[in-house]
Amino acid sequence: MATPDFVLELRRHIGHAPLSLVGVTAVIVRGDEILLGRRSDNGALTPITGIVDPGEEPADAAAREALEEAGVRIRVDRLAWVHQMPRLTYENGDVVDYLDLVFRCSWIDGEPYPADGEMTEVAWHPLDGLDGVQEQHLRRIDLALDDTSPTRFEGGSPDERTEATR
Incomplete structure (x- = not known):
């Protein structure tokens, strides 16, 4: 995956x-489909993901990544989940702690x-497949599709993860 220039500079x-x-x-x-791509680095089938640039609004980053990785324009509808990834x-040898913001779009x-080589294929997939x-x-995906649930925020240690909604 392409590493953003600001990350390369920090790593120096x-x-x-x-x-x-x-x-x-x-x-x-x-409609009843979701956009998924197959990552070129590990072959996993995933939604569109990326890193927020310094000073960039996270919702803008989601829209930018969709255009850069898949060539599609999107509307960011809501924040679904905020969680710290392992x-x-x-x-x-680079070590990273990602705070992931999941958006329904x-x-x-x-x-x-x-579009940019980070995915080997990008296509619509039925939600039931x-x-x-x-x-x-x-x-x-489940949390983003659940329009009845408020944004989820997770807290606690990784060993005793508690979940709170706001």
Whole structure:
């Protein structure tokens, strides 16, 4: 995956030390379909994801990532979930703590295609046919699709995760 320039610059100063970043997940819906892409780095089938640039509004980051990765324009409808992902160590030794903001989004226009190489394929999938999508992404999708639930905020230690809604 393409690493943003600001992250590369920070890494020049801090090496592989843990870095806290804000990420976005755009759960993009069109009728009874959801947009998913197959990641070029690990082959996982996922919603559109990305890193928020310094000074960028997170909802704008979700829309930007949808255009950059899949060539589609979207409307960001609501924030569905705020959660800290488990610490991730990349193959090169870089350590990252991602705060993930999951947004429910609606497709406006554009035919999806793997626009920037971060995905090998991008396509619409029926909501009742999400076989092959990892549990962590299914949870994001479920929360984004639940229009009756308020935004979820998670807290507590990873070992005793508690869930609160606001």
